[in-house]
Amino acid sequence: MTKKFKQYFLFVIFNIGSATSLWAQSSQMSTYCNPLNLDYTYMIYNAHNDISYRSGADPAVVKFRGEYYMFVTRSMGYWHSTDLNNWNFITPEKWYFEGSNAPAAHNYKDSVLYVTGNPSGNMSILYTDNPKKGDWKAVPAILNDLQDPALFIDDDGKAYMYWGSSNTYPIRAKELDKNRRFRPSEKTHELFNLDSKKHGWERFGENHSDTVLAGYMEGPWMTKHNNKYYLQYAAPGTEFNVYGDGAYISDSPLGPFKYMPNNPFSYKPGGFMNGAGHGSTVLGPQDQYWHFGSMAVSVNVNWERRISMYPTFFDQEGLMYSNTSFGDYPHFAPGVSGKEGKFTGWMLLSYKKPIKVSSRLDQFAAANITDENVKTFWVAEKNDDRQWVEIDLVKPGKVYAIQLNYHDYKSGLYGKIPGLFHRYTIEGSLDGKTWMTLVNRKDNYRDVPNDYVELGIPQKVRYIRYKNIQIPTPNLAISGLRIFGKGEGKLPDRVSNLKVNRYKDRRDAMITWDPQKNIQGYNILWGIAPDKLYNSYLVYEKNQLELKSLGTDQAYYFSVEAFNENGISVKSTVKKVD
Structure with missing residues (x-):
């Protein structure tokens, strides 16, 4: 030639x-990649200081009449999708002047869509049967002193409001009388609080490194699955790489609740963009659950954020978990039959x-x-x-x-x-x-x-x-x-000589392994059983990780895989650490 x-x-x-x-x-x-590509709103929090930035956080995603709506903090409207992958912004006829803050949303039997989340903390519940038009109306009852509300209406028609955003107070709840314009009960139920002395992932700071300030518990969300109630919550702070979601499980909407041992179930501390907290869980196409969360940019201000979504599952023991492994690489989109949420391998x-x-x-x-x-x-x-x-x-x-x-x-x-x-x-x-x-x-x-x-x-x-x-x-x-x-090159070799040194403070462990040549990084996997390595932490180049998110009352299992531009190695032998 x-x-x-x-x-x-x-x-x-x-x-x-x-x-x-x-x-x-x-x-x-047929694929998507975190962070989600939304036309994020420019925030006005810091306009008086001439600080301009986009942000999207605290997503409340619900299915209504076969389609999906996403309500996001201070967005001056909300997004609509038919497939959970392609979103279009709706400017409603009526909405909060300031934009909703940490919004709550709930679909009641496909007849009415409810939303609340006034930034003042004092709010009515809004409702409409036409969210595409957005002719929102307000119920007469006023709910006071709420931050990060979460509305849930059970199959029997009983309604509940959960809330909490504090480094002191627990997640709380009130019953709402749906037949009396959502009038709140006099009694307040205190459900559970952070226990950072036992739960390493609830500690404040980047990589849970702050030993002085208490972490924040916030952003509750309720999911009912197989007659179990999963009350989700975020910790320890939205600006940190370790912002994640945990859950407590109960047989009743008001408890008693039991801590889920594989917490945090939604957690993405490594990679290009971090964070997977203060979110919502929705049943999507093909009966696949998805968990939406907040990711941190935190350059212009701490509250500069984006939205993420991860496939979410319930295992045979009823434990809820999200797959965030390689969570900001391309994955198959909702509705791609048999592949939804799976890693493409790109x-x-x-x-x-x-x-x-x-x-x-x-x-x-x-x-x-x-x-x-x-x-x-x-x-x-x-x-x-x-x-x-x-x-x-x-x-x-x-x-x-x-x-x-x-x-x-x-x-x-x-x-x-x-x-x-x-x-x-x-x-x-x-x-x-x-x-x-x-x-x-x-x-x-x-x-x-x-x-x-x-x-x-x-x-x-x-x-x-x-x-x-x-x-x-x-x-x-x-x-x-x-x-x-x-x-077109060679895959990395299997990682060898994996060692896990769990400290006297059982919340912390140092994980090391032999370095390899011709790799980009490593993906550390861990969990509460050899077949429950639900958590992951992606690191570039270095062959060690100080992990500070463990629970003191739990044995853990660890594995590491190496990766480069050609693919991912076979996982290392799983190692148990008591």
């Missing part, structure tokens, strides 16, 4: 692939790869784009259509999906602003000379701050190039351009 013909052949193949992948981008995606091809950019502002280096840390970011000198980012994957790999995470650097935007959009393209190349279009957002007029695109046909490339066209913020800032696919 002559050089000229070879170049022509590559050009034809690339452009055929480009046209095909562009067609596929407009079709329904690995990160872009981690710490060589990168070039069109320009750079101050200290915000290009390497921040590929370091797998949402808290670091690159800022271009200008925001125009001459700005670009180019990543060398070093070796060719097959690209299946791309996630682009923008960051708010001095954005100067506040509230729910209509008409925001992001326009850009992403190209791929084998030789750095002939390029094909992988993602075409030239004509995109949707707000996609955490855009995720699954390619219709995977493409083998070595180079990736982002070309900016137009974004809604004054500064072009990117915290992560994440390229997912499959490398």
Whole structure:
């Protein structure tokens, strides 16, 4: 094959692939990637200090008449979906002036949808039979001094309000007389409180490191499954990597409740973006449960957050657990029969790869784009259509999906602003000379701050190039351009010499193993039985982890798997530690 013909052949193949992948981008995606790509609202908490940032947190997701609604703190409206994967924002006819705060939502027999969550803590319960229109009305009864409410109406029609957001007080509840306009009972039921002396994961601080301040217990949510009541709660603080959800189980809506030994059941302390707390659990397509939670950005302010979702299960013993392993990598979406929630096996091809950019502002280096840390970011000198980012994957790999995470650097935007959009393209190349279009957002007029695109046909490339066209913020800032696919090299070897040293303080353990070459990182798995390794912690490069989330009254089992851009190793031999 002559050089000229070879170049022509590559050009034809690339452009055929480009046209095909562009067609596929407009079709329904079969996968998703955390954080969810919502048109998050710009918060007004810190507007008086000229601090602008998007946030979405404390999601209350409910199914109503076969479709789904997501209520999120201070969002000036809510989102609607038919499949739990594609969401559209609804601006209702009537809503809280300040936006709801830590909202509660409940579907009563598909006849009425209830919501509450006034930021003042004093609130009526709102209701409508047409949430798409949003003609909300209020019941006459006023509930006072509530923070983080959770409304639950049982199958027998009895109603309950749970609440709590405190580092002192327990989760509490009142019965509501549904026949008397949700009039609350005089009696308040104190249900359970944090017990951080026994439950390591309830301790405050990044990596549960704060030994002075008490953790916060907040965000209750009730799920009834197989006639058991699972009252979920968040701890220890929304701004930390270890923010998660636990649950207590009872035979009655008001207890007595028993602590679930595999807590926290929703927990994601490692990876690109951390946190899986203050959420809600909903039964989705194919009768698969999903747990939605809050993830921390926490750069502009502590309350800068995003939304995540994880497949959730109940095992044979009735223990509730969410699968957060590789939780910010692509997973199969709700409704993908037989695969929903499962890991695709698409690995990160872009981690710490060589990168070039069109320009750079101050200290915000290009390497921040590929370091797998949402808290670091690159800022271009200008925001125009001459700005670009180019990543060398070093070796060719097959690209299946791309996630682009923008960051708010001095954005100067506040509230729910209509008409925001992001326009850009992403190209791929084998030789750095002939390029094909992988993602075409030239004509995109949707707000996609955490855009995720699954390619219709995977493409083998070595180079990736982002070309900016137009974004809604004054500064072009990117915290992560994440390229997912499959490398062509060797899988890591099985991890050897796993050791777990449980400290005198049984909440803590040091986990070590022999390092390997040619790996990106390790995924540490642990749980209360060899077949219940429900928790995970992803670390990059280092071959040790100080884990501080254990329960003192529980033996644990541990395993570690190594991973690189080619895939994941066989799990190490499971090790029991009393």
